[in-house]
Amino acid sequence: MMRVSTDVFVVGAGGAGMYAAIAAAREGADVIVADKSLISRGGATIMAQMTVASAVGHEEPDHWTHHLADTIEAGHGLCNEELSAILCEESVTRIHEMDEWKVGWARVEGRMTQVHAPGHGLKRCVYVDYLNTGPAVARALRGEVAQRSGIRRASGLAVIEIIVQNGEAVGAVAIDVESGETVLVEAGAIVLAAGGLTKLYKRNSASINMGGEAYAMALRAGAELIDMEFVQFFPIGHLAPRMVGMDPIMWDPFRYKVGGRLLNGNFEEFIHNYGASDGGNYTARRDVASYAIYKEVEEGRGSPHGGVWLSFDHIDPKVMQEKFGPMIGRLAKNGIDLQKSAVEVSPIAHYHMGGIRVDTEMKTRIPGLYAAGEAVGGANGATRLSGNAIPEAFVFGERAGKFGAAFAKGRSRAPLDEKSATIVLSEPKSQLKKGAAPDGSATALMTELQALMWEKVGLFRTGEKLEQALARIREMQSDDLRNITIPDDAPFNQALLDWYELRAGLLCAESVTLAAINRTESRGAHQREDIPDASPEFERNQTIGLSGDQLVTGWADVPRISYTLEEKQAAVI
Amino acid sequence: MSDDLKTTLNVYRGAAGEEAHYDQFDVPHEEGASVLDALVWVRENVDASLAFRYSCVSANACKECMILVDGKVNYACTAKLSTGTVTVEPLAKKKLIRDLVTDIVPPKERLGSVDAE
Ligand SMILES: Cc1cc2nc3c(=O)[nH]c(=O)nc-3n(C[C@H](O)[C@H](O)[C@H](O)COP(=O)(O)OP(=O)(O)OC[C@H]3O[C@@H](n4cnc5c(N)ncnc54)[C@H](O)[C@@H]3O)c2cc1C
Numbered sequence: 001m002m003r004v005s006t007d008v009f010v011v012g013a014g015g016a017g018m019y020a021a022i023a024a025a026r027e028g029a030d031v032i033v034a035d036k037s038l039i040s041r042g043g044a045t046i047m048a049q050m051t052v053a054s055a056v057g058h059e060e061p062d063h064w065t066h067h068l069a070d071t072i073e074a075g076h077g078l079c080n081e082e083l084s085a086i087l088c089e090e091s092v093t094r095i096h097e098m099d100e101w102k103v104g105w106a107r108v109e110g111r112m113t114q115v116h117a118p119g120h121g122l123k124r125c126v127y128v129d130y131l132n133t134g135p136a137v138a139r140a141l142r143g144e145v146a147q148r149s150g151i152r153r154a155s156g157l158a159v160i161e162i163i164v165q166n167g168e169a170v171g172a173v174a175i176d177v178e179s180g181e182t183v184l185v186e187a188g189a190i191v192l193a194a195g196g197l198t199k200l201y202k203r204n205s206a207s208i209n210m211g212g213e214a215y216a217m218a219l220r221a222g223a224e225l226i227d228m229e230f231v232q233f234f235p236i237g238h239l240a241p242r243m244v245g246m247d248p249i250m251w252d253p254f255r256y257k258v259g260g261r262l263l264n265g266n267f268e269e270f271i272h273n274y275g276a277s278d279g280g281n282y283t284a285r286r287d288v289a290s291y292a293i294y295k296e297v298e299e300g301r302g303s304p305h306g307g308v309w310l311s312f313d314h315i316d317p318k319v320m321q322e323k324f325g326p327m328i329g330r331l332a333k334n335g336i337d338l339q340k341s342a343v344e345v346s347p348i349a350h351y352h353m354g355g356i357r358v359d360t361e362m363k364t365r366i367p368g369l370y371a372a373g374e375a376v377g378g379a380n381g382a383t384r385l386s387g388n389a390i391p392e393a394f395v396f397g398e399r400a401g402k403f404g405a406a407f408a409k410g411r412s413r414a415p416l417d418e419k420s421a422t423i424v425l426s427e428p429k430s431q432l433k434k435g436a437a438p439d440g441s442a443t444a445l446m447t448e449l450q451a452l453m454w455e456k457v458g459l460f461r462t463g464e465k466l467e468q469a470l471a472r473i474r475e476m477q478s479d480d481l482r483n484i485t486i487p488d489d490a491p492f493n494q495a496l497l498d499w500y501e502l503r504a505g506l507l508c509a510e511s512v513t514l515a516a517i518n519r520t521e522s523r524g525a526h527q528r529e530d531i532p533d534a535s536p537e538f539e540r541n542q543t544i545g546l547s548g549d550q551l552v553t554g555w556a557d558v559p560r561i562s563y564t565l566e567e568k569q570a571a572v573i
Numbered sequence: 574m575s576d577d578l579k580t581t582l583n584v585y586r587g588a589a590g591e592e593a594h595y596d597q598f599d600v601p602h603e604e605g606a607s608v609l610d611a612l613v614w615v616r617e618n619v620d621a622s623l624a625f626r627y628s629c630v631s632a633n634a635c636k637e638c639m640i641l642v643d644g645k646v647n648y649a650c651t652a653k654l655s656t657g658t659v660t661v662e663p664l665a666k667k668k669l670i671r672d673l674v675t676d677i678v679p680p681k682e683r684l685g686s687v688d689a690e
């Protein structure tokens with residue numbers, strides 16, 4: 001067993017985790033930032049290709065209070081407005097700081113270029129060309145992290161559990177993926193920045209490391225989650241043919257810029273049957289598009305892979321070339337020629353609004369335990385405004401690192417007993433078998449869970465489907481999970497990590513499902529076919545925590561602030 | 574998916590210091606599938622102990638999935654899966670960990686190495 005000790009231990013090295021590490025190091029703390037994949041590469045951050053919302057006011061006069069107003073409106077009454085305000089205000093500082101760190105925001109004549117994205121009142125979203133926002137962000141932060149002597153980086157360290165003693169978080173148990181060795185981490189403060197849970201859905205835009213482990217670790221440590229029923233689905237994610245090297249959500253700008261026709265499996269337009277006029281420019285609202293696609297597929301009028309067609313063959317090739325230049329070539333590499341054939345699209349799980357419940361210092365209810373990034377719930381309420389997730393990672397990451405460091409400073413660290421690690425890792429020990437042929441695999445069960453979540457806890461829910469899902473999820477927890485054989489093959493025993501990931505994924509799935517059952521209304525991203533309207537009594541946040549091994553839910557008033565829209569200002573450069 | 578279309582994956586197996594061998598897996602072949610899709614299929618359906626590295630699945634962003642496909646360096650996620658036999662092996666110039674996993678972690682991103690400094 002390897003032991004390490006640090007002031008601040010950051011779990012996950014995406015945008016939020018790397019920012020937390022930098023901020024903690026700036027406070028003089030020593031830091032370990034760990035990722036089960038490689039630093040900066042494993043999660044959503046490096047995959048993002050689009051935009052980052054920030055009221056820097058370079059394109060047109062703007063002020064963060066206007067960004068806040070748009071965020072709160074998108075949140076359908078559930079935004080934790082204290083967190084939303086911090087997100088919008090500090091996004092401006094962080095975007096400038098990233099600029100100093102040479103992220104390379106697109107510019108014209110010294111001013112950052114800002115584009116209009118759905119839901120924003122004006123041109124507010126910065127980006128890095130061409131469709132390179134996430135990789136550029138990852139590279140800039142990776143460079144900053146590497147430069148700071150106070151930060152130790154740990155690629156290939158899978159964190160399994162937070163250790164809590166006397167009600168406080170004091171460390172973590174991890175597995176070094178390559179060697180299989182157990183690592184016991186003593187820490188003055190821990191920041192959970194291990195991302196979201198969209199991998200739990202069959203159709204998703206996720207990496208393989210986005211199975212909700214941050215949420216499960218938080219729950220098991222005694223922290224609370226909030227608003228877990230709110231999973232954001234993106235209406236026209238890529239479905240087929242198989243396409244690589246491109247963001248699965250990239251059809252949206254195509255549709256907005258030139259208009260793409262949505263056709264069902266019989267090559268008929270259908271959006272107008274759902275009360276929307278798609279007109280000449282095919283810009284039906286996202287929720288209407290999602291619903292219409294879902295219904296066409298359900299009624300047997302889907303495309304071959306279970307989505308609908310998105311067609312551009314009515315657009316002049318010159319216009320396509322002009323608007324999308326290099327993208328056309330990248331599509332050609334995938335054998336896709338939009339002039340000749342349509343692609344299949346479907347709603348896909350894309351982002352999680354719910355997450356770990358924190359205060360404005362990113363503190364959970366467990367002293368010493370902080371959270372940041374997509375792992376945090378509340379700032380985006382019942383739906384997220386586009387471009388708000390990357391600033392959320394920066395802003396909350398910075399705060400978690402800073403406040404975590406301050407907490408760690410004032411705290412003495414007692415050495416941890418190795419037994420705490422042994423106990424944590426004892427669970428699947430009896431299921432490990434040398435060279436055994438797999439008796440059902442964790443990945444096969446994950447695939448089943450993804451299908452279950454997609455079909456029964458997906459875009460359009462009913463009480464009946466949710467109850468069925470809950471029953472099967474609980475059975476998988478008590479039964480299937482305990483009965484699979486895990487090949488005992490070090491080094492790099494991915495199958496063992498899959499088991500822990502499945503355990504975490506099931507706990508998250510149970511949380512989402514239970515929360516969705518309790519919210520007997522439709523609001524934002526939570527749509528109940530059996531109860532289509534929003535009801536004022538549900539304008540509350542739903543909390544969820546573990547008591548023993550039972551999930552316990554509750555309701556809390558939405559934190560509100562009063563603010564006035566400031567006069568817009570153009571930034572002086 | 575059509576029944577007669579399939580690929581035989583010929584896969585390097587073994588950890589550093591062990592004698593290596595090759596395992597053959599018949600995988601279904603779907604239009605446009607990548608070599609990574611086939612490896613994932615094997616782990617899920619036939620042999621969960623097969624080791625390979627990847628994160629982003631299809632964005633080609635993480636760059637973790639580099640292996641040898643029929644002797645050439647390639648990303649498993651962008652290499653199209655052909656029919657017939659496809660041989661996959663670990664990168665020859667990197668230290669082997671196990672199966673298709675090699676040591677691609679930057680030296681200063683290792684907890685052990687950094688602690689020892
Ligand atoms: C394809 C795609 C496109 C997107 N486009 C945009 C966009 O244009 N604009 C926008 O604002 N947002 C976008 N988003 C959302 C945004 O990218 C994410 O919300 C944000 O990057 C999350 O950052 P994070 O640091 O919280 O998490 P991540 O970047 O996901 O990082 C979490 C890290 O934790 C690691 N990890 C997980 N579990 C463990 C564990 N047990 N132990 C150790 N490490 C662990 C993972 O490997 C990962 O590296 C997009 C998301 C996707 C998937």
Ligand code: FES
Pocket residue numbers: 627628629630631632633634635636637638639648649650651
């Ligand atoms: S899986 Fe990420 S680049 Fe291949």
